[in-house]
Amino acid sequence: MIQIKDKADCCGCTACASICPKDAITMEPDTLGFKYPKVDLSKCIDCGLCEKVCAFNDNYDKSRNLKEPEIYAARHKDIHEIETSRSGAAFIAISDYILENGGIVYGVGYKDHFRVAHKRATTKEERNEFKGSKYVQSDLDGIFRQVKEDLKQGNTVLFSGTPCQTAGLNSYIGKKLRENLVLVDIVCHGVPSPYIWRDYLAYIEKKYKNEVVKVDFRDKSRIGWSGHIESFIFNNGRKVESRIYTDLFYQHIMLRPSCGNCHYTLNSATLL
Ligand SMILES: Cc1cc2nc3c(=O)[nH]c(=O)nc-3n(C[C@H](O)[C@H](O)[C@H](O)COP(=O)(O)OP(=O)(O)OC[C@H]3O[C@@H](n4cnc5c(N)ncnc54)[C@H](O)[C@@H]3O)c2cc1C
Ligand code: SF4
Ligand code: SF4
Ligand code: SF4
Structure with a gap:
C-alpha cells in the first residue's frame, strides 16, 4: 500500500x-x-x-506524447476574454468548444469562503468561475471519481489543472476511457499552501474590518500585464490592492514540498 x-x-x-x-x-x-x-x-x-x-515519478505514462512537442502561441480574439483571464484566454476558447459540443468542463473555482477547489461545469456561466489563476493548491476531493463517472456515461470531459493533477487523472482513468478525456495543464510555478491562503484572507478582513466578496490573485485592470498584484473587493464596495501574498509566492516559501521535486518540468523554479 x-x-x-x-x-x-x-x-x-x-x-x-x-x-x-x-x-x-x-x-x-x-x-x-x-x-x-x-x-x-x-x-x-x-x-x-x-x-x-501513482504517477508522481519518472515512469508516468508518456505513451500519447508526440516525438517532438508542437508549440503554438495563441490569444483569444475577444479582448474582454483576455482582460478577465490570466493570460491569453486559451482556456476559454478550448472550453467553449467542449461546452458547445455538449461536453463537461472541470476547472478551479471556489467553495465556501474562497477555498480553492476543483469544480464541474456544464454551462459557460458555471465555467467562467474557472477563469484566472488561483495561486493555491486546489482541493480535488471526489473529483477524479466524478470525471470517471462522466466518461462512463459517454460524455466528453475537459479537465484543467496543474501538470501533476492531469498526470494523476490520466493514470487513474486508464486507456479504455481516455479517448473522450481532454487534458489541459497550466504552466506551473508550484502551488501554495491552502492554510496560508485561508489565514491571509482572514488577516485582510481583520485589517480592513470588512468581509471580502471578490478576490483577484493577479489583477490586470489597473497595471495590465506589466506587474503582479492581488486585489480584494469588500462588501462595502471598497477595493484594496496588495503584494504580500504575491511576494510570498515568488519567494517559494509556501509551495508544496513536491514542487521542488517536480517530474513534469526540468526546473519549475525557472518558470517565472
Ligand atoms: C499555481 C499556478 C502557477 C502558475 N505558474 C505559472 C508560471 O510559472 N509561468 C506562467 O507563465 N504562468 C503560470 N501560471 C499561469 C497559468 O499557466 C495560466 O493561467 C495559463 O497560461 C492559462 O491561461 P489562460 O489565460 O488560458 O487561462 P486563465 O484564465 O489564466 O486560467 C484558467 C485556468 O487555470 C486553471 N487554474 C486556476 N487556478 C488553478 C490552480 N490553483 N490549480 C490548477 N489549475 C488552476 C483553471 O482551471 C483554468 O483552466 C500559473 C497558474 C497557477 C494557478
Ligand atoms: S488500493 Fe486500497 S486496498 Fe489496495 S493496497 Fe491500496 S490502500 Fe490497500
Ligand atoms: S496523492 Fe497522488 S502523488 Fe500522492 S501518493 Fe497518491 S497517487 Fe501518488
Ligand atoms: S510544480 Fe509540479 S508538483 Fe508542483 S503543482 Fe506544479 S506540476 Fe505539481
Missing part, C-alpha cells in the same frame, strides 16, 4: 484514494493544509492498486 515517507514524493493528486476498491485511503491535511493519503489498515486488502496508479 501507499506510504509517504518523504513529503516531496507526493503531489496530492488523489489518484490513490480514488482507485482504492475498499475506500481505505483518505486525503488528510498537514499543518499547511496540503493533503496526503492516509491508509486505514483495517480496510486495506493489500491489492497494490494505489502504488501502481
